[in-house]
Amino acid sequence: MNEREKILARIREALQVPAPPPGSHGVHSAGPVPVTGPSPAGVEARRWLPKVGSSFEEQLALFAKNCADLKANFQAFATWEELSAALIQLREAEHWRSVASHQAELSGRACQTLNLPVCWTDRGYDVREMEPCDVGVTECDALIAQTGSVLVTSRSAGGRALSVLPPHHVVIARRAQLVADLPAAFALIQQKYAPAYPSMISFITGPSRTGDIERILVLGAHGPKKLTIYCV
Amino acid sequence: MTVTLFVPCFMDALFPQAGISMVHLLERLGHQVVCPEAIACCGQPPFNSGYWAEARSVAGPVLAALKDAEAVVIGSGSCGAMVKIFYPDLFAGTPQAALAAQVAARTWEFSDFLVTKLGVTELGARFPARVTFHDGCHGLRELGIKAAPRALLGKVRGLELIEMKEAETCCGFGGTFATKFPAISTAMGEGKCHSVLETGAEYLVSNDLSCLMHIHGLLSRQGRPLKILHLAEVLVQQ
Amino acid sequence: MNANARQFQEAAQRVTGDLRQRQFIRTALGNYETARDLRKASFQSWESARQTAATTKWQAINHLDTHLQTLAANLEARGTKVHWAGNGAQAREIILGILRDKKARSIIKSKAMTSEEIHLNGALEQAGFEVMESDLGEFIVQLRHETPYHIVFPSMHLTRGQIRELFEKELGATSSDNPEELTMVARRVMRQKYITADIGFTGGNFAIAETGMISITENEGNSRLTAALPKTMVTLIGIEKVLPKLADLALFLPMLATAGAGQTLTCYNTMYGGPRQPGEADGPEEWHVVLLDNRRTELLADAGQRDALHCIRCGACLNVCPIFRNVGGHTYGTTYSGPIGSVITPHLRGLQDWKHLSNASSLCGACTEACPVKIDLHHHLLQNRRNAAVEKPAYWERLGYRIFGIIANDPFFWSLTKKLGRLGQPLHRLVKGATLDPAGAWTRTRDLPPLARVSFKEWWRNRS
Numbered sequence: 005m006n007e008r009e010k011i012l013a014r015i016r017e018a019l020q021v022p023a024p025p026p027g028s029h030g031v032h033s034a035g036p037v038p039v040t041g042p043s044p045a046g047v048e049a050r051r052w053l054p055k056v057g058s059s060f061e062e063q064l065a066l067f068a069k070n071c072a073d074l075k076a077n078f079q080a081f082a083t084w085e086e087l088s089a090a091l092i093q094l095r096e097a098e099h100w101r102s103v104a105s106h107q108a109e110l111s112g113r114a115c116q117t118l119n120l121p122v123c124w125t126d127r128g129y130d131v132r133e134m135e136p137c138d139v140g141v142t143e144c145d146a147l148i149a150q151t152g153s154v155l156v157t158s159r160s161a162g163g164r165a166l167s168v169l170p171p172h173h174v175v176i177a178r179r180a181q182l183v184a185d186l187p188a189a190f191a192l193i194q195q196k197y198a199p200a201y202p203s204m205i206s207f208i209t210g211p212s213r214t215g216d217i218e219r220i221l222v223l224g225a226h227g228p229k230k231l232t233i234y235c236v
Numbered sequence: 237m238t239v240t241l242f243v244p245c246f247m248d249a250l251f252p253q254a255g256i257s258m259v260h261l262l263e264r265l266g267h268q269v270v271c272p273e274a275i276a277c278c279g280q281p282p283f284n285s286g287y288w289a290e291a292r293s294v295a296g297p298v299l300a301a302l303k304d305a306e307a308v309v310i311g312s313g314s315c316g317a318m319v320k321i322f323y324p325d326l327f328a329g330t331p332q333a334a335l336a337a338q339v340a341a342r343t344w345e346f347s348d349f350l351v352t353k354l355g356v357t358e359l360g361a362r363f364p365a366r367v368t369f370h371d372g373c374h375g376l377r378e379l380g381i382k383a384a385p386r387a388l389l390g391k392v393r394g395l396e397l398i399e400m401k402e403a404e405t406c407c408g409f410g411g412t413f414a415t416k417f418p419a420i421s422t423a424m425g426e427g428k429c430h431s432v433l434e435t436g437a438e439y440l441v442s443n444d445l446s447c448l449m450h451i452h453g454l455l456s457r458q459g460r461p462l463k464i465l466h467l468a469e470v471l472v473q474q
Numbered sequence: 475m476n477a478n479a480r481q482f483q484e485a486a487q488r489v490t491g492d493l494r495q496r497q498f499i500r501t502a503l504g505n506y507e508t509a510r511d512l513r514k515a516s517f518q519s520w521e522s523a524r525q526t527a528a529t530t531k532w533q534a535i536n537h538l539d540t541h542l543q544t545l546a547a548n549l550e551a552r553g554t555k556v557h558w559a560g561n562g563a564q565a566r567e568i569i570l571g572i573l574r575d576k577k578a579r580s581i582i583k584s585k586a587m588t589s590e591e592i593h594l595n596g597a598l599e600q601a602g603f604e605v606m607e608s609d610l611g612e613f614i615v616q617l618r619h620e621t622p623y624h625i626v627f628p629s630m631h632l633t634r635g636q637i638r639e640l641f642e643k644e645l646g647a648t649s650s651d652n653p654e655e656l657t658m659v660a661r662r663v664m665r666q667k668y669i670t671a672d673i674g675f676t677g678g679n680f681a682i683a684e685t686g687m688i689s690i691t692e693n694e695g696n697s698r699l700t701a702a703l704p705k706t707m708v709t710l711i712g713i714e715k716v717l718p719k720l721a722d723l724a725l726f727l728p729m730l731a732t733a734g735a736g737q738t739l740t741c742y743n744t745m746y747g748g749p750r751q752p753g754e755a756d757g758p759e760e761w762h763v764v765l766l767d768n769r770r771t772e773l774l775a776d777a778g779q780r781d782a783l784h785c786i787r788c789g790a791c792l793n794v795c796p797i798f799r800n801v802g803g804h805t806y807g808t809t810y811s812g813p814i815g816s817v818i819t820p821h822l823r824g825l826q827d828w829k830h831l832s833n834a835s836s837l838c839g840a841c842t843e844a845c846p847v848k849i850d851l852h853h854h855l856l857q858n859r860r861n862a863a864v865e866k867p868a869y870w871e872r873l874g875y876r877i878f879g880i881i882a883n884d885p886f887f888w889s890l891t892k893k894l895g896r897l898g899q900p901l902h903r904l905v906k907g908a909t910l911d912p913a914g915a916w917t918r919t920r921d922l923p924p925l926a927r928v929s930f931k932e933w934w935r936n937r938s
Binding site: 012055126203213224 | 516531608609630665699713727784
C-alpha cells in the first residue's frame, strides 16, 4: 500500500465514528453527516456578509470608499479621453520611464497613451526586463464593491508577476465590470472560466502591506506600493 | 416555591455572609429555603484536573441530595456551571446520566434565578456607593450571565455602577490553575486589578467569590485593599 | 514534571516578570481588537456566519477521504504533481527529492506553519540548500535564529529598535527605526531573491476540492512573487485544509481576515490551479503539492475533538487568550501556540509530553467565543486533561482528590477540616510566603482571606 492509500485508509477508519455537529456541546449525534446538497458557506455567504446596495451608484460609491480606506487610488471617468489625460498626468507625477503590460484592448490603449517603452508579457518575457519597470498596467476580471478588491487572473492580467512585481500597479477597468460582492465574483469566475481555469486567480485588495513591525501598517512590503484603478 | 440553596465550599468556609444574604433575600421574596447539610462541594477541582472518577465520587452525593429539589440555586457562576453544564458531561454513559440532566435543568445561578426564573429585579435594596462589577468567566460564557446582575444592581437605590475596561477578560483564578501556574495567574490578576482600580470604585462586586478572593488577595498584597462583596450582599442592603 | 512542562514554567516565569514585554504585547493586541470589532459589526450576522462556517467545515472533515481524492484528481488533471506524506520525515524527504531532481540551490519561502511543524528549514540547510524566508516577520525571526512568535504575526514581540539592530548586524544595512524604512530594507534584499531562486515554496490556507485549487492568503505579496517567478513551485498543506467548493471562499476569506487581523479582506487572496498553462505568460513549469498527515488522522479519530481540524489558522484564539497575552508565543516551546496549540499539540506530539499546555489555562472560554469556525476549544482542554489523567494518573494528586472526596461531602469531616483550619491559620501567618509555606503557590503573591469564625453551615444549623 502506498502512502496515499495508507492515509486514506486511516481517514476512513477514523470517520467510522461520526462527530457531533457544531454548537451541540453535550449532545451526541448518532447519524452520518449529510453530504448531499451544496456546501453551506457558498450558499449562505451573501446572507451574512456586509450588505451591499443594489444600484450601480451605491456600489460604485462603496467601491470608491473602500479604495480610499485601503489607500488605493480609484477614479471613474466618463470618457476614454479623460482617462487618457489622467494617465499622462500620473506618468508625469510619478516620473515613469518604462512600463510593463499585456496586449489586451484597454491595457494596449493605455500603453499607447503613455508612449513609453513597454515590456510585453504575452509571449513570455525576461523577468530582468520587467524588474526595472516603474509601472505594471493590466486589465482585470472584476471590481468588487463589497471589499474594494480587483479580481485578476493569469489569463486576464498578463500572467502572474505583472500585477505584483512593478512598484506601481495600474488597473484599467470597464464600469460594467463592477460587481456587488464576493459571491458574485466567485460566480463570475466559474461562469467565465470553468472547467479550464487560469492557473492563477487573485483578489487584490489595496496596495501591498505589512503589520509585522510592531503591528504598524506599512505599504509596499513586497508587492506594489501604489495601486491605481481607473474605470471608464 | 421551595428553593434548595447549594452553598459551595469556599462560600461556606470563607464568605458565609454571601450565603446568609441569599437566604434572607429569597425568604423576603416569600420562598422557603432549604440547605442540604451533607454536601459542601460541587466537585469542580478534581473535574478540572482530569480526575473524573474522583469528581464523580464528590458529585454523586450532590446529585442524590438535589434529586427532589424543585429549584436549585447556587451563588456562584463557576459552581453553577459545574452543575448545569458539566454534570451531564461528567456522568455521560453512567447510570446517573439521566439524573444529572434533570438536576442540571433545575439548577440556576443566583442572579439568573432572580431575573430569568422569578422575573424579579426590584428587591427594595439601597446601597449608596460607587461599585464595579466583575463577570466571572464561567457565569459569563458557560451560563450566558451578563445582563441579569446589572439589571439587579440597576434597581439598587443610590448605587453607581462603573463598568471597568476589559470587563470580560479573565481575572486569572481558574481554580487549581491559580496554584499550578501561579506566575501566569498573578500576571493575569494584575491586569484585572489595574482595570478595577482605574474605575475609582469603592466596592468590587461579583457573582463569583472565587474571582473576588483572587483579585482581593492581589490588591491586599499591593496595599490597595478595595472592599469586595458578593452580589447578594449588595442586594440585601436596605 | 517532564522537561517540556518545566521549560514552559520557567519561560512563563521569565516573560510574566518582564512588564515591558507584557505591556508591549497588550498594546499590539488591543489595536487588533478595535479593528476586529468594527469588521464583525459590519457583517449582517457574524454569529450566523460562524455557524455556517462551522457546519461547512464539519461536513468537509467528515468526508475528508472523498474530498482529498477529488482534490488530487483535479490538481493532477492540469499537470500538478500531488504527493502524500504520512509524516514530517516523509514530507522532508519528498521535498528534498524534488530539490535534488531539479538540481536546485536556492529556495525562496513564503509563510507556512506546516514547514515549521516538520522542521523543514533546518533539514534543507543541512542538505546544503540556501533557504530564504520572504514574509517580513518570518525573515526577521529567521535572521534571529528564532521560531515564529505567533502563527500570523511572527515577529510581534520585537521592537523597531531591535529590528534595526538586527538588520545592521546581519545585513549590513543602515537605516532608521522607522518601520517603513525597515520594510524597504527587506524589500530590496528580497527582490533579487525572487528572481534568482530555483524553487518557490508556499503553504496553503484552503484546498478547494471542486476545482483542484490551493488558496493562499497574504498581505505582503511575497507569496504571489514566490509562486510567479521561480521555475518550480512546491506547496505543503495539511490534509485538513480542504473545503468542498470554490464558492465557499466567499465566506471563509473575509472571516479569516476579520478574525485574524481585523481587516475586510487580506491584501492578496490567490487561488492556484496548476503550473503555468498553455498560453500563459509566466508561472512555474512544475508545481508539486505535498499533502501532509503527520498525526492529523489521529486527531480525526477522536470524534469528540475532531472539530479541532476545522481550524483555519486565523490566530484569533491567540489574540484573545489571556495566557498567550501574558506569556507570549515562545513560552509554549512548540510550533502551534495559544489555545489551538494547547488543544492539538498533545494529539500531534504526545499526550503525556504536552498535557501541561492543556493544563495551563483558566478555561475562561474567550478562545471558543472568538473562533470563527466554533471549535469547542476550552472544553477540549478539559477533555485532554481527563485523557491524560486516565492514561497516567499522578499518584499524589489522585490520592489528594480521593481524600478530598471523603472530606467534602461528609458533614463530620468537613466540619472538622474547618475547625482545624481556624486553629491552624494563626500558625500559617508565621510561614506565609516563605518556601516552607504549603500554600506558597498562592501566598507568594497574594493574601489569603481568613476562615470565617462561623461558617454558613454552622449559622444554618444554629438557626434551625
